Amino acid sequence: MALIVQKFGGTSVGSPEKIKAVAQRVLGYCREGHRMVVVLSAMSGETDRLVALAHEIQKIPNRREMDMLLATGEQVTVSLFAMAVKEAGYDAVSLLGDQVAIHTDASHTKARIRSIDTRLIKEHLDKGRVVTIAGFQGVTDDGDITTLGRGGSDTTAVALAAALSADACEIFTDVEGIFTTDPNICTKARKIDTITYDEMLELASLGAKVLDIRSVGLAKRFRVPLHVRSTFTENEGTWVVEEEKKMESMLVSGITYNKNEARITVNHVPDQPGVAAKIFIPISDAGIIVDMIIQNTRSGDMTDMTFTVMRSDYERAMEILRKVAADIGARSVTGDQDIVKVSIVGVGMRNHSGIASTMFQVLSNEGINIMMISTSEIKVSCIIAEKYTELAVRALHDAFALDKKDLPLPQEEKF
Amino acid sequence: MALIVQKFGGTSVGSPEKIKAVAQRVLGYCREGHRMVVVLSAMSGETDRLVALAHEIQKIPNRREMDMLLATGEQVTVSLFAMAVKEAGYDAVSLLGDQVAIHTDASHTKARIRSIDTRLIKEHLDKGRVVTIAGFQGVTDDGDITTLGRGGSDTTAVALAAALSADACEIFTDVEGIFTTDPNICTKARKIDTITYDEMLELASLGAKVLDIRSVGLAKRFRVPLHVRSTFTENEGTWVVEEEKKMESMLVSGITYNKNEARITVNHVPDQPGVAAKIFIPISDAGIIVDMIIQNTRSGDMTDMTFTVMRSDYERAMEILRKVAADIGARSVTGDQDIVKVSIVGVGMRNHSGIASTMFQVLSNEGINIMMISTSEIKVSCIIAEKYTELAVRALHDAFALDKKDLPLPQEEKF
Numbered sequence: 001m002a003l004i005v006q007k008f009g010g011t012s013v014g015s016p017e018k019i020k021a022v023a024q025r026v027l028g029y030c031r032e033g034h035r036m037v038v039v040l041s042a043m044s045g046e047t048d049r050l051v052a053l054a055h056e057i058q059k060i061p062n063r064r065e066m067d068m069l070l071a072t073g074e075q076v077t078v079s080l081f082a083m084a085v086k087e088a089g090y091d092a093v094s095l096l097g098d099q100v101a102i103h104t105d106a107s108h109t110k111a112r113i114r115s116i117d118t119r120l121i122k123e124h125l126d127k128g129r130v131v132t133i134a135g136f137q138g139v140t141d142d143g144d145i146t147t148l149g150r151g152g153s154d155t156t157a158v159a160l161a162a163a164l165s166a167d168a169c170e171i172f173t174d175v176e177g178i179f180t181t182d183p184n185i186c187t188k189a190r191k192i193d194t195i196t197y198d199e200m201l202e203l204a205s206l207g208a209k210v211l212d213i214r215s216v217g218l219a220k221r222f223r224v225p226l227h228v229r230s231t232f233t234e235n236e237g238t239w240v241v242e243e244e245k246k247m248e249s250m251l252v253s254g255i256t257y258n259k260n261e262a263r264i265t266v267n268h269v270p271d272q273p274g275v276a277a278k279i280f281i282p283i284s285d286a287g288i289i290v291d292m293i294i295q296n297t298r299s300g301d302m303t304d305m306t307f308t309v310m311r312s313d314y315e316r317a318m319e320i321l322r323k324v325a326a327d328i329g330a331r332s333v334t335g336d337q338d339i340v341k342v343s344i345v346g347v348g349m350r351n352h353s354g355i356a357s358t359m360f361q362v363l364s365n366e367g368i369n370i371m372m373i374s375t376s377e378i379k380v381s382c383i384i385a386e387k388y389t390e391l392a393v394r395a396l397h398d399a400f401a402l403d404k405k406d407l408p409l410p411q412e413e414k415f
Numbered sequence: 416m417a418l419i420v421q422k423f424g425g426t427s428v429g430s431p432e433k434i435k436a437v438a439q440r441v442l443g444y445c446r447e448g449h450r451m452v453v454v455l456s457a458m459s460g461e462t463d464r465l466v467a468l469a470h471e472i473q474k475i476p477n478r479r480e481m482d483m484l485l486a487t488g489e490q491v492t493v494s495l496f497a498m499a500v501k502e503a504g505y506d507a508v509s510l511l512g513d514q515v516a517i518h519t520d521a522s523h524t525k526a527r528i529r530s531i532d533t534r535l536i537k538e539h540l541d542k543g544r545v546v547t548i549a550g551f552q553g554v555t556d557d558g559d560i561t562t563l564g565r566g567g568s569d570t571t572a573v574a575l576a577a578a579l580s581a582d583a584c585e586i587f588t589d590v591e592g593i594f595t596t597d598p599n600i601c602t603k604a605r606k607i608d609t610i611t612y613d614e615m616l617e618l619a620s621l622g623a624k625v626l627d628i629r630s631v632g633l634a635k636r637f638r639v640p641l642h643v644r645s646t647f648t649e650n651e652g653t654w655v656v657e658e659e660k661k662m663e664s665m666l667v668s669g670i671t672y673n674k675n676e677a678r679i680t681v682n683h684v685p686d687q688p689g690v691a692a693k694i695f696i697p698i699s700d701a702g703i704i705v706d707m708i709i710q711n712t713r714s715g716d717m718t719d720m721t722f723t724v725m726r727s728d729y730e731r732a733m734e735i736l737r738k739v740a741a742d743i744g745a746r747s748v749t750g751d752q753d754i755v756k757v758s759i760v761g762v763g764m765r766n767h768s769g770i771a772s773t774m775f776q777v778l779s780n781e782g783i784n785i786m787m788i789s790t791s792e793i794k795v796s797c798i799i800a801e802k803y804t805e806l807a808v809r810a811l812h813d814a815f816a817l818d819k820k821d822l823p824l825p826q827e828e829k830f
Contacts, residue, residue: 019472020472050491053495054498057434057435057495058502062498062501064508065494065495065497065498065501066494068490069490069495071490075484075486075487076465076468079469079483079484080468080480082480083476083481084472084473087474094483098513099559143514
């Protein structure tokens with residue numbers, strides 16, 4: 001008998017029929033003797049509808065009131081879900097964020113969970129009830145309703161699983177799990193059975209459509225076994241677990257790409273102490289997030305500073321940097337929006353050499369020029385021209401044999 | 416500078432545009448220096464939509480979960496309203512029933528208010544904020560959300576006005592006020608300027624479309640001056656006040672009719688002690704409410720027992736009574752659904768004789784047979800054939816000159 005936290009997203013509870021189907025699925029676990037906590041999102045489309053209403057009223061909606069408004073979406077689904085469980089002859093009770101209580105800070109529309117009171121949940125579980133909890137919402141010390149931002153229901157589920165020391169947290173969604181790469185551009189993409197928290201964090205863009213990435217960090221911190229799976233099949237999905245529990249032995253677990261970045265180069269910067277700060281402080285002051293940074297030494301006492309920002313911040317960043325360049329005596333600022341960041345991710349590469357060079361060779365074989373490289377312990381990222389995205393992803397997927405499961409690791413060890 | 420509680424119904428807040436218009440109206444009072452508490456219903460149609468969703472899920476929806484579901488309707492309008500006030504440059508804050516807190520018993524879907532904590536409201540008012548409060552909802556001692564039943568927002572408004580010792584409670588609706596009778600069947604019907612709580616209670620069916628009748632009892636108990644008026648005009652509506660504050664002096668204040676009753680007669684009942692109990696206990700055990708009861712003495716030791724029930728309970732009552740009649744040795748049970756109860760109401764009649772007989776004479780002049788009569792201190796009701804409804808109402812309206820305002824009372828006093 002296990003304690004399981006399950007989270008169902010908006011598409012899974014988008015209609016009364018679907019809510020009834022979810023209730024039946026949860027009751028299957030109850031019949032097996034499990035204690036069930038069910039976290040729900042708002043019905044698909046509902047949050048957007050409410051946001052649109054708010055914008056009809058106030059140009060920049062007040063954030064406290066926005067949270068008050070948006071929290072109704074999950075309140076509707078949990079009450080309907082509790083009814084569905086009761087209609088099926090089992091006992092259930094719905095609880096809101098403030099009833100649980102899920103304590104958060106007061107950062108309305110993007111609050112962070114501080115603590116969760118599990119007393120009431122445990123009381124209801126002890127009485128044999130399915131406890132359904134509104135995702136996405138919490139309460140401040142002053143009793144104001146907060147929301148955790150888009151994808152916040154995943155965070156609610158993982159945080160509850162952590163607080164309750166649940167045996168697993170299952171995230172039900174409309175896909176089968178996490179794939180080795182985007183199936184839309186690589187038909188050989190394969191569903192991953194197990195993956196580590198760290199790999200999942202690095203594969204953010206692959207998982208972003210499926211799983212809120214903040215919840216992965218939380219799951220890692222509290223060692224909550226996460227299971228990402230489909231609402232619409234009985235198949236196992238992808239387990240996100242600690243490294244020692246990972247069953248698959250792969251050098252590379254997944255290949256991800258990100259088309260939302262743009263590259264900026266400040267050319268011929270005097271190579272002096274403090275020059276990097278002069279470039280990046282105005283950028284961060286403007287709230288612009290910088291991803292990769294590379295400094296190339298040029299001839300003499302000059303250097304080039306190249307980095308990437310979100311495409312949506314590109315124009316703003318260029319404007320700021322033109323002023324900065326004049327101040328610091330750089331020659332020019334150039335940029336390029338037609339780039340893509342392709343990354344290979346895998347804990348296996350931590351102990352094996354040659355992974356990065358294989359990647360470079362594969363891209364080179366396809367005639368793809370690498371503009372920037374950045375590496376971390378379990379990831380290698382290359383910036384290339386955007387037009388090569390599909391070609392690069394497919395070639396890398398083949399080269400690392402990601403379509404094959406449990407490929408034995410090569411014997412050579414790093415060092 | 417007054418403290419005013421205003422309540423706007425679902426049609427008044429049925430769209431973002433309407434919510435903005437209500438905000439502008441409320442801000443007019445703010446500019447005059449008044450402290451404003453605004454109680455809102457759900458957008459028109461929203462409660463019905465939610466009820467329908469619940470019925471798609473559970474045949475007889477669980478009442479705790481129903482309250483959880485329905486409470487979202489008002490949560491949406493108060494948050495949008497607070498945004499509208501802020502957009503207009505004033506400060507506002509929305510509060511839910513459990514945040515205030517409005518403490519109720521645990522009778523879900525028809526809870527009764529036990530007490531209201533005014534601390535938080537006063538704090539916000541002191542900070543110069545418009546405080547908007549979700550109508551219709553409260554919270555139990557266990558922290559569960561309750562609702563007060565249909566029309567419950569009126570009760571919320573009056574209870575808040577009482578708890579805050581507000582100077583007035585204004586109920587905004589889609590009609591101009593309370594009329595001397597139904598304007599749909601009597602074109603001479605006139606808007607009443609002032610009426611007493613007791614008259615309003617007796618005129619329930621006239622006011623039912625405008626004002627939840629429970630809230631009138633509450634207003635009476637706490638002497639809250641109630642103002643029923645239109646959202647769509649600036650005109651004064653009808654003030655519901657204590658008797659000494661009533662400005663109009665009328666023998667009869669209004670004429671009301673009720674087509675929802677049916678008449679049942681148990682014929683030839685042995686005239687013995689306990690026989691009435693034998694008839695009415697099974698009826699009340701079945702949850703059927705009996706309105707008028709008349710016992711006619713027949714010849715000898717037999718009597719007829721006649722009474723009215725709601726038409727929706729008629730068939731069920733007849734079925735029960737056929738069994739009862741056999742038990743107590745009554746001859747037969749007969750009934751009639753084509754009846755109407757026409758009533759004249761007025762505190763003036765308390766001190767004046769001849770009101771009831773005038774009513775009987777007026778009906779007789781029109782050739783209308785009276786089937787049953789019942790009187791209270793400020794009301795006379797007659798059961799007549801339903802087909803005479805309009806004729807009776809118009810004739811009585813003329814006879815008591817209700818189209819004329821401030822008719823001097825006749826000089827003769829009762830006793």
